[in-house]
Amino acid sequence: MRIRDIFAEKTVFSFEIFPPKKTSPLEIIYKTLDDLRDLKPDFISVTFGAGGSGNGHLACDVASKIKENGITPVLHLPCINYTREEISAVLEELKTRGIENILALRGDINPDVPPKKDFMYASDLISYIRSQGEFDIAGACYPECHPEAASLDEDILNLKKKVMAGADHLITQLFFDNDIFYRFREKVTAAGIDVPIEAGIMPVVNKKQIERMVTKCGASLPQKFVKIMQKYENNPDALRDAGIAYAADQIIDLAASGVDGIHLYTMNNAYVARRISEAVAGVIGV
Ligand code: FAD
Numbered sequence: 001m002r003i004r005d006i007f008a009e010k011t012v013f014s015f016e017i018f019p020p021k022k023t024s025p026l027e028i029i030y031k032t033l034d035d036l037r038d039l040k041p042d043f044i045s046v047t048f049g050a051g052g053s054g055n056g057h058l059a060c061d062v063a064s065k066i067k068e069n070g071i072t073p074v075l076h077l078p079c080i081n082y083t084r085e086e087i088s089a090v091l092e093e094l095k096t097r098g099i100e101n102i103l104a105l106r107g108d109i110n111p112d113v114p115p116k117k118d119f120m121y122a123s124d125l126i127s128y129i130r131s132q133g134e135f136d137i138a139g140a141c142y143p144e145c146h147p148e149a150a151s152l153d154e155d156i157l158n159l160k161k162k163v164m165a166g167a168d169h170l171i172t173q174l175f176f177d178n179d180i181f182y183r184f185r186e187k188v189t190a191a192g193i194d195v196p197i198e199a200g201i202m203p204v205v206n207k208k209q210i211e212r213m214v215t216k217c218g219a220s221l222p223q224k225f226v227k228i229m230q231k232y233e234n235n236p237d238a239l240r241d242a243g244i245a246y247a248a249d250q251i252i253d254l255a256a257s258g259v260d261g262i263h264l265y266t267m268n269n270a271y272v273a274r275r276i277s278e279a280v281a282g283v284i285g286v
Helices: 003-007 027-037 056-068 084-097 122-131 152-165 178-190 207-217 223-232 236-256 270-284
Strands: 012-017 043-046 073-078 101-105 136-141 169-172 197-201 261-265
Touching: 003 012, 003 136, 003 169, 012 027, 012 197, 012 270, 027 056, 027 270, 043 056, 056 073, 056 084, 073 084, 084 122, 101 122, 122 136, 122 152, 136 152, 152 178, 169 261, 178 197, 178 236, 197 236, 207 236, 223 236, 236 261, 236 270, 261 270
Parallel strands: 012 043, 012 261, 043 073, 073 101, 101 136, 136 169, 169 197, 197 261
Antiparallel strands: none
């Protein structure tokens, strides 16, 4: 099933997972997938290392497993460290495996890995995928601006290039303040971008995640979020419950505001995905 067709029918509800580390057995993720299957997401996407980590085959294997579980898979595909031949090989593999949905990405630039020159931006990859067959193509977008862009307006102009190259729909970077998403959506619409946008929601349920949020993620942390995290950072059960409730609250507000879809960054935690799915089932129509 192509993802673009689902948006016409309902608010899309999807999950993101990542392949296990090379040193861990693949079965770990298969158990997670068993648990996620019952939640009936519209699709599950699987991340793919931008280069160096060599997890491409693993990601394709996990995508195939998602399909075997009766769920539509989406393979993330970053291009900056891959040649045209390498990307072609992945596309051929996807065709063989019957996987027709791709999240086309540039990937982060690693200062230690000189980029390959065939694809400089996600839009280059999207044009290429378009020329290679009937894939459904998603792109990434950034309500708080991509860190390399000079301004949000410039980033949205570049986003328009991505959509004109053939992106069927978009998935946002995670955010914790819905108002930032609403302002972004208005600007994107004003720029003439009219493809569906799924909101990326990350439940923050443990202390390690909080530390990562504060040092790395760059997302604005609203006062309400900071207060909850400070209060419960040393109480794992309370933090988990508060993080789940915060994400569910965000999703309900987004649904009430007519969001096209919710993409849940599950961090491979099926328990948390289940609790959130149950909390929002009525409003999302799971
Ligand atoms: P692009 O759309 O190419 O944009 C990158 C920068 O270039 C932006 O600043 C943009 O404004 C600018 N730009 C774009 N087009 C042009 C142009 N034509 N001319 C000039 N400037 C331009 N990374 C992974 O490695 N693996 C994953 O699995 C993965 N999954 C992700 C999933 C989601 C939902 C999101 C939001 C991100 C994900 N990423 C992943 C991270 C992503 O690769 C990085 O954020 C990366 O830095 C940008 O990728 P992009 O596809 O948005 O790039």
